[in-house]
Amino acid sequence: MSTITFEDINVVYEKTEHYALKNLNLEIQSGQIVSLIGPSGCGKSTTLNLASGLLKPTSGHVKINGQEITGPGLDRGVVFQSYSLFPWMTVLENITFALQQKEKERKEIITKKAAEILKKVGLNEKVQKSFPSQLSGGMQQRVAIARMFVLDAPVFLMDEPFSAVDEITRNQLQDLLLKLWEEGETKKTVLVVTHNIDEAIFLSDRVVVLRDGQIQQDILIPFKRPRDRFKIDQEEAYTKIRHDLLKAVSGEYN
Numbered sequence: 001m002s003t004i005t006f007e008d009i010n011v012v013y014e015k016t017e018h019y020a021l022k023n024l025n026l027e028i029q030s031g032q033i034v035s036l037i038g039p040s041g042c043g044k045s046t047t048l049n050l051a052s053g054l055l056k057p058t059s060g061h062v063k064i065n066g067q068e069i070t071g072p073g074l075d076r077g078v079v080f081q082s083y084s085l086f087p088w089m090t091v092l093e094n095i096t097f098a099l100q101q102k103e104k105e106r107k108e109i110i111t112k113k114a115a116e117i118l119k120k121v122g123l124n125e126k127v128q129k130s131f132p133s134q135l136s137g138g139m140q141q142r143v144a145i146a147r148m149f150v151l152d153a154p155v156f157l158m159d160e161p162f163s164a165v166d167e168i169t170r171n172q173l174q175d176l177l178l179k180l181w182e183e184g185e186t187k188k189t190v191l192v193v194t195h196n197i198d199e200a201i202f203l204s205d206r207v208v209v210l211r212d213g214q215i216q217q218d219i220l221i222p223f224k225r226p227r228d229r230f231k232i233d234q235e236e237a238y239t240k241i242r243h244d245l246l247k248a249v250s251g252e253y254n
């Protein structure tokens with residue numbers, strides 16, 4: 001069980017007078033998948049970084065299950081907007097290193113687990129032996145996703161996790177995320193930042209639109225799971241939600 005609560009949050013970065021987030025109140029219930037969308041600079045990464053514990057609010061409280069977040073923890077897996085891989089480690093070493101922080105298994109077992117998850121995100125043995133600098137952006141992004149998946153924390157925090165991959169891979173990774181979420185004994189709480197409205201609708205229970213550091217809209221996505229991306233987009237409700245989200249992102253009010 002992991003409910004994330006943002007209470008009366010203000011964020012003003014050092015040396016600026018600009019509110020990156022202003023009076024933000026948001027609760028992400030345990031087991032929910034919530035997408036954050038909105039124009040560049042509206043405060044999406046700032047919100048995610050608060051939940052990761054890497055950033056402290058200027059005022060207000062960020063809590064998990066009522067407990068104030070004081071820093072990063074193994075209870076939260078994160079995919080950052082910049083992929084944050086260790087450049088001196090191979091792809092496989094990046095994943096095994098992460099896993100060693102959590103599990104005290106034998107090295108062979110950890111390596112096997114790491115190789116399996118890398119395969120699931122579409123990275124073969126040759127890529128696994130490469131260093132991050134030798135990979136395309138989309139491949140590096142998949143390593144970061146694999147690292148979060150393998151750690152299997154109760155909370156997933158993802159900042160534009162599929163932005164650098166092609167459409168087909170993007171769909172596969174969305175499916176993999178939903179599979180991991182469905183299979184969990186207790187459902188993971190997922191906060192995902194995306195620029196893609198269709199992705200937000202397909203993945204989420206709720207889509208929250210931010211503008212200028214404030215919540216513009218908080219829309220419930222009613223489609224039953226498991227969802228078929230090629231069926232829900234034919235529904236009337238889908239067209240309406242998509243339209244509303246597009247308007248909200250563009251700053252046009254109803």
Ligand SMILES: Nc1ncnc2c1ncn2[C@@H]1O[C@H](COP(=O)(O)OP(=O)(O)OP(=O)(O)O)[C@@H](O)[C@H]1O
Pocket residue numbers: 013014016018020038039040041042043044045046047081
């Ligand atoms: N370290 C920082 N120092 C100063 N200002 C910052 C810093 N990080 C973000 N900001 C400012 O805070 C606001 C929100 O930034 P944030 O990174 O949260 O936006 P975003 O919605 O994630 O945008 P994008 O879609 O481009 O990733 C912006 O005005 C940005 O310029």
Ligand SMILES: [Mg+2]
Pocket residue numbers: 044045046081159
């Ligand atoms: Mg961002």
